[in-house]
Amino acid sequence: MNVRWTIIVIASLILVACSGDPAIVEQSGDEAKQEKFQWKLVTTWPKNYPGLGTTPEYFSELVERMSNGRLKIKVYGAGQLVPALEVFDAVSQGTAEMGHGAAYYWKGKVPASVFFTSVPFGLNAQEMNGWLHYGGGLELWRELYAPFNLVPFAGGNSGVQMAGWFNREINSLDDIKGLKMRIPGIGGEVITKAGGEAVTIPGGELYTALQTGVIDATEWVGPYNDLAFGFHQIARYYYYPGWQETGSSLEFIINKSDWESLPQDLQAIVEAASRAANQNMLDEYTARNNAALVTLVEEHDVQLRRLPDDVLIELHRITDQVLEEFVEQDPLARRVYESQKMFQEQVANYHKISEEAYYRARRLR
């Protein structure tokens, strides 16, 4: 509406008001659209933790700007309102309207959730976004979370992670035997089946556990996050490539009743902001991981090592077994697994001659 019309409309309304006409009530239509919402967003990360915790802040700020303050979302770090691992329940029950975290944290309650973060030897970031938005992934995710009164959206991606920090070299399969490693989820089951021992330790206790020899190894994310944690001070070997988390996707979850209470324009705003945040996090990791890697190798003398091929082949073989067993008892998990697996076979076929072939071609000199 342009200025002149606004003025005429307001003047008319006031004139109507003077004559006591009930037409003023009709403004309630526009007024209803101007209803304001104050939401709480609980996260599984420390407040403003680089990349992971800054992504919901970026999202919240964008939503507030786009909605002109009609939807304000306050972000709480882990433990500020609810503990990290209660985010799913808190949003499901409506304690908070929204959450940000990683779907595989809910594996105990919703097994198929692991496929929406990352499974070993799975999709990378570009492929995960393709599957979610053009391969049926998001629809399956919606179906999976519906019984919990939750609506999910992709909420960032770390890219291919590092295989982790090790106190000893991994030269063969024998070096996996007896290895005590902090590695959660399906990756942990694979390590255990390969003869190691997967341990679950909260992030805050990891440093001490590795330092005192309670564990021999730990995976975390990648150079950008790992440098901040200081693992280089206590473990010498930094292994690649990450086989256990190959493009971990984060999630925004919204309480379904709260989602439905939003007018359509605010729903569209939330949808676009999550898509923008999803890309923004990957952009940040893409730009920052290498600088951190250079610091680790050049300033802290970290030894960069590649996992031997026979170790990778064996871990891949075990992964296939573990995933087959994992989905055996859960028909929805099987459907998700098969959808993702079929997508991966197809996209991997093309990426072999496009993205991978180009990475190699670029290095030829």
Next chain:
Amino acid sequence: MNVRWTIIVIASLILVACSGDPAIVEQSGDEAKQEKFQWKLVTTWPKNYPGLGTTPEYFSELVERMSNGRLKIKVYGAGQLVPALEVFDAVSQGTAEMGHGAAYYWKGKVPASVFFTSVPFGLNAQEMNGWLHYGGGLELWRELYAPFNLVPFAGGNSGVQMAGWFNREINSLDDIKGLKMRIPGIGGEVITKAGGEAVTIPGGELYTALQTGVIDATEWVGPYNDLAFGFHQIARYYYYPGWQETGSSLEFIINKSDWESLPQDLQAIVEAASRAANQNMLDEYTARNNAALVTLVEEHDVQLRRLPDDVLIELHRITDQVLEEFVEQDPLARRVYESQKMFQEQVANYHKISEEAYYRARRLR
């Protein structure tokens, strides 16, 4: 005097006149923000052309939903309002408020623009987004377009393209000599310097040119777009990897005065919608290229071929020369080139042990 104040003053005068309820006046602030905008968006693609032309449609629909119809953007295909290659000038001069295309089309007028689409042996999609949003790329782009009264945003990415369609096999550098190939931009200069002959032919005439032997080869995009064009009916060999366009970024451009006329919430909406569209196009190509490739190889008997290493090495060597000469006379082009080159050296270092190493690890069996 701004809109809000004008309205308040007028409303106050009227209120004074009728001594009605002053609460009504407070609504005027919200009313002023409801000004409506109708924009035209001109593109360099045929209306609704898969991926390229559907991206601005996705963007426009998202903006309309988010703004609750306050910003309506009508998308015009190439030639509907202005010819494809006049999009830049049309938006610069305000004939249309917005445009969608590829920056390297404006190479004749703005040499540095090529770096915002793709240069040979350059960034891939993930890296381009990292550079634009966390590596200083977008700021340089804004600086480059400011004299033309334009504000640019990333507007989609094709991923690594294919090297193209060939009527003969490329087994060595000798097969490039005398090769007449449709290949635009810097890639074309490289082919010419390698002994071939780069030809510029509009998309609509390509099929006939290849069929009648006017050209021996052409590059286009990738399987999803190439299948639709029917090149498989007239050329037998389909080469990879694309070295000439390694992750081509598209662009949204907005007339600066029109951009500044938008209230801040609509600016934020345009910003987020372009970011969402930017990711959405790559997601679509990622999901659809392989299915098209399978159709080409299995149903149409297309022969898939990899460019020999010595050819790639030579093309890379020439690319470095051509780019150095290209930026020699243009200080801003040099700054952009050096920013992107430095970013690429760093990100390539990390992607060698992350994305590329993982692509390889996944294929081991």
